[in-house]
Amino acid sequence: MLYTTFALAKKAGACQKSYLIMADALGGITEYGKDKPIPLTKIIEVCGLRDALWTLRCTTTDSTFIRVTMACDCAERVLPNYESKHPGDLRVRDCIETTRKYLIGQATKEGLEAAWSAARSAWTAAWTAAWSAAWSAAWSAEAAAWSAEAAAWSAEAAARSAWSAAGSAAGSAAEVRWQTQHFIELLEAK
Numbered sequence: 001m002l003y004t005t006f007a008l009a010k011k012a013g014a015c016q017k018s019y020l021i022m023a024d025a026l027g028g029i030t031e032y033g034k035d036k037p038i039p040l041t042k043i044i045e046v047c048g049l050r051d052a053l054w055t056l057r058c059t060t061t062d063s064t065f066i067r068v069t070m071a072c073d074c075a076e077r078v079l080p081n082y083e084s085k086h087p088g089d090l091r092v093r094d095c096i097e098t099t100r101k102y103l104i105g106q107a108t109k110e111g112l113e114a115a116w117s118a119a120r121s122a123w124t125a126a127w128t129a130a131w132s133a134a135w136s137a138a139w140s141a142e143a144a145a146w147s148a149e150a151a152a153w154s155a156e157a158a159a160r161s162a163w164s165a166a167g168s169a170a171g172s173a174a175e176v177r178w179q180t181q182h183f184i185e186l187l188e189a190k
Contacts, residue, residue, distance in 0.1 A: 001187055002059045002066060003037035010034075012058035018047045040187050049180045066186045068103050072096050073182060077175070082122070095119035 006029050009019060025046040026032040037060055043052040053070070056063045075096050082092050098115035101107035107115075 001190055002040045002056070002061065002063055004040065004043070004055050004058050004060065005037060006032070006034040008058040008060065009055065014054075014058075015051070018051045022046055041184055044180060044184060049176060049183060052183065065103065066183075066190060068099060069186060070179075070183055072100055072103075074179060077178075086122070089122060091115075091118040091122040095122075 006019070006023065009022075022038070022043065023029045023032070025042075026038070032038075040052050040055055040059070043055055056067045075092070079093060079096070083089070095115040095118060098107050098111055102109070102112040
């Protein structure tokens with residue numbers, strides 16, 4: 001399980017509205033404690049998936065594995081959108097695979113950077129062609145690779161990957177439900 005605290009969330013620049021909603025749900029910051037761990041599952045329950053994904057930037061322990069896994073999983077869910085528009089173009093798929101390998105120490109930083117660059121090219125091609133579903137898959141893969149390497153922006157990249165996947169998937173409400181449940185499963189498995 002991953003946790004944050006009120007102190008960490010405030011330091012990271014949490015949205016004041018969500019911060020106050022969470023404080024109210026926990027009986028107030030003074031009563032709860034500014035340094036007492038708050039499980040991310042509680043943040044999902046009270047504030048929703050988007051805020052919980054944002055919170056990956058300010059957890060009490062390293063969130064890299066969950067952050068990158070979530071980004072890759074979301075990218076894979078919309079990968080068929082890209083591949084249907086760009087048959088035979090494996091850049092996005094390769095980026096996701098390389099990111100997963102990098103996460104477990106089976107790919108080099110150089111390999112990750114090359115995969116990220118290729119996914120970036122695929123994103124540009126999909127954007128230029130104005131195929132939003134294909135674009136979301138390429139963006140999601142790029143965000144996953146970026147989240148594996150760039151610590152300062154990695155939570156944002158993971159969140160954007162999920163939002164992009166939800167925005168392009170058929171029945172986005174169903175996709176958000178899947179993402180929420182999947183994120184909870186990842187959190188509970190840690």
